[in-house]
């Protein structure tokens with residue numbers, strides 16, 4: 001197997017891993033420091049992470065029994081796969097999409113069936129039916145907005161999968177706050193649907209490694225049997241619970257990033273590149289006059305790092321840029337313009 005790689009190069013402008021360009025609010029940091037000083041370090045954490053799950057549940061108007069938390073949404077995905085997938089079972093993805101869905105499924109021992117998206121990266125429902133009917137997957141992954149394309153999955157497609165798929169439908173909403181609708185609206189105790197979220201992107205807390213899912217409470221109980229006991233440390237439980245007191249600040253940041261995203265998207269349309277519509281905090285584009293990889297390297301020479309997807313299957317020549325601060329975005333756009341007009 002190949003591992004999961006993302007270059008960590010030391011540069012001035014880092015726009016490659018879809019993090020927030022801003023640190024969390026100072027008031028959050030101070031509140032967290034206060035809690036840290038009061039932790040009973042000789043005791044195991046609250047195994048059920050009750051206060052954190054209650055706070056997350058309140059933020060989505062669901063019961064805490066419908067919330068499962070783990071060390072990053074990647075561990076949430078891994079726990080789902082350890083619980084429901086594994087050897088002799090099949091998991092479906094629709095490519096191109098987030099690489100870890102297939103990767104973690106294979107690690108669980110499952111067989112991964114990769115459906116193909118249409119040329120414009122939208123879901124092709126005839127292909128969906130073909131994959132579901134032939135593979136009978138225990139888990140079908142969607143990612144909305146999709147990483148790396150940025151495209152939001154229309155609600156009809158999630159409904160279609162829920163009607164058709166024999167197993168669980170998992171919608172990865174790592175970028176859900178940047179989009180105009182969320183599959184959280186469809187959640188129901190009777191539906192085999194889960195939505196995963198993370199504190200790594202909108203919440204400016206990639207360093208904390210905290211993610212969660214919302215789904216039927218029976219499913220959360222099954223996951224609790226599989227995940228390691230005391231997997232979520234006390235400090236992290238405080239970090240997430242306190243973060244949820246700053247929802248207004250975070251909503252404001254999301255508005256700013258969406259504004260910057262639209263500004264970058266508009267600027268890109270004036271350059272010789274192909275651009276895909278994004279509902280996330282990043283934009284996928286393909287330079288048309290110079291090889292994507294060369295453009296990426298020339299940006300690195302100017303100390304600007306974006307994601308080089310040019311060698312990935314189905315994404316020939318494509319690059320993905322994370323929305324940064326206003327100044328970082330200006331630097332990126334000026335550099336790209338200079339490279340493409342040289």
Ligand SMILES: *Cc1c(COP(=O)(O)O)cnc(C)c1O
Pocket residue numbers: 018071072073074075098143147172174197198199200201206209210211
């Ligand atoms: C960034 C990202 C995640 C986040 O993973 P964490 O483990 O929570 O940091 C999950 N899914 C997708 C699609 C992502 O792009």
